[in-house]
Amino acid sequence: MQLAEIELDRITGDIFAAILGLTLDGHRASDTFPPDERVVTGVVQITGDFEGAVSVQLGENLALRAAQLMFALEPGELTDEEVTDTVGELANMAGGNVKSALGGSSTLSLPSVTAGRDYRVTLPGTVIKDRIGQDCDGDLVVVALMQRDDTL
Amino acid sequence: MKILVVDDSKAMRAIVKRALSTLDRVAGATIVEAVDGKEAFATAQAEQPDLIISDWNMPEMTGIELLQALNDAGSCPSFGFVTSESTPEMHELARSNGARFLVSKPFTPEALDDALASAV
Numbered sequence: 001m002q003l004a005e006i007e008l009d010r011i012t013g014d015i016f017a018a019i020l021g022l023t024l025d026g027h028r029a030s031d032t033f034p035p036d037e038r039v040v041t042g043v044v045q046i047t048g049d050f051e052g053a054v055s056v057q058l059g060e061n062l063a064l065r066a067a068q069l070m071f072a073l074e075p076g077e078l079t080d081e082e083v084t085d086t087v088g089e090l091a092n093m094a095g096g097n098v099k100s101a102l103g104g105s106s107t108l109s110l111p112s113v114t115a116g117r118d119y120r121v122t123l124p125g126t127v128i129k130d131r132i133g134q135d136c137d138g139d140l141v142v143v144a145l146m147q148r149d150d151t152l
Numbered sequence: 153m154k155i156l157v158v159d160d161s162k163a164m165r166a167i168v169k170r171a172l173s174t175l176d177r178v179a180g181a182t183i184v185e186a187v188d189g190k191e192a193f194a195t196a197q198a199e200q201p202d203l204i205i206s207d208w209n210m211p212e213m214t215g216i217e218l219l220q221a222l223n224d225a226g227s228c229p230s231f232g233f234v235t236s237e238s239t240p241e242m243h244e245l246a247r248s249n250g251a252r253f254l255v256s257k258p259f260t261p262e263a264l265d266d267a268l269a270s271a272v
Contacts, residue, residue, distance in 0.1 A: 018258035019167060070163040072170065082162065089161040092209075093257045096236025100256070108209055108237055110160070 001101045003050075008132050008143045011097045012056070015090060016136065020069045024134040024141060031133030031142050033059060035118040040083065042091025043121065044111045049104030051148035053123050054095040056087065060115070062139035063087055088113045094143060125152055153181040153272065156201035158192040158218065159234075160210040164257070168205060168234060171261040177268050178203075189213025193221050201229055203272055208235035208242065219249045230271045234259065 013024045033039045038060040045053045058066065067078050067086040088111035099108050114121075126146040134141045155178065159165045169183050184199050186192035190212040196204060204222075206215040213221070215233055222228035231251050235242070238256040246254045253267035 015258045018260055067163070071166050085161055086163045089163045092161070093236040096209075096238075096257065100238045103239065105241070110209065110211060 001103065003102065003129055003145075003147065006098055006101055006130065006145060008094075008098075008130055008145060009134060011094055011101075012132075012134060012141065012143050015093045015097070016141075019090075019093070020066055022066075022069070022136055024136050026134065028133040028135045028140060030140070031131055033057070033140060033142070038115060038117050039119070040087045040113065040115040041121055042087040042089075042111050042113045043123075044091050044095030045109040045123075046095060046099050046102075046106050047109070048106030050099070050102050050106050052126060052129070053146045054091060054098050055121050055142075055144045055146070056091040056094050057121070057142040057144075058087060058090075059139050062136055062141065063115075065139075066090065084113045084115070098145060125149065127152070153178060153203070154184065154199060154201040155181050156184050156186060156192060156195055156199065156204045156206075158186045158189065158204060158206035158210070158215065160188050160207065162187075164207065164234075168264075171259070171264050172205075174261050175265050175268065177265055177272060189215060189218035189221070192218050193225075196222060196229070197225075197227065203230045203232070203268075205232055205234055208233055208237060216245060216249065219246070219251060223250060232267060232271050234264070 016022045040063040041057045043055045067083045127149045131144040186195045188210040208215040232253040236257040252271035
């Protein structure tokens with residue numbers, strides 16, 4: 001499959017439906033979080049025939065909800081580690097599905113996760129090939145696919 | 153029946169355990185866990201599980217390295233992968249090392265049940 005054929009919305013929608021039982025509602029007009037919203041970002045890198053990365057970003061509200069569903073716990077029972085683990089695994093699944101769709105010989109990194117307010121995710125030497133915002137019951141999910149660009 | 157679930161993600165271990173708990177095929181099974189291949193190898197020696205369900209990409213020792221180590225030790229129970237990556241090369245490598253199945257994440261309990269049909 002060519003890079004342009006990768007359907008991030010379908011990949012993310014399948015993950016949220018199968019693992020969390022949540023429906024992602026198509027593309028959202030904005031793919032930007034409000035600056036005062038705490039955002040949790042999971043990133044996995046792909047190296048080999050394809051060089052790039054996939055990121056999954058959730059506002060803290062949705063990240064907590066996803067972790068609740070993953071662990072079948074109440075909000076007060078969750079630890080930061082469990083929320084981090086949840087978003088990392090969502091990124092891992094998204095990256096793994098992109099890697100599998102692209103074929104070839106590549107390696108997927110372990111996920112890394114960061115959280116904070118009003119920040120940008122930048123991987124030096126890459127360009128964003130696709131970036132989508134999807135709606136999940138009023139919360140935003142942003143998924144991006146980056147590719148290494150040696151001309152940078 | 154004893155099942156060893158191996159994944160560096162606690163969240164994914166929880167998902168796999170919950171899926172297993174819904175399946176009649178493994179009703180009443182005891183579930184033990186490990187966070188990577190290295191810990192899983194030691195746990196498998198100590199606990200002697202009937203089935204190992206493992207992630208592929210993990211720190212310390214990957215899932216395929218775990219399978220190969222268990223084969224080398226002559227003590228490999230029924231073994232399958234649940235992994236976010238699923239290429240034809242991985243399927244072939246898993247199969248050639250004796251894995252019974254490779255289920256791609258995200259998965260449904262039904263997909264896991266279908267896979268387990270060949271393993272338990």
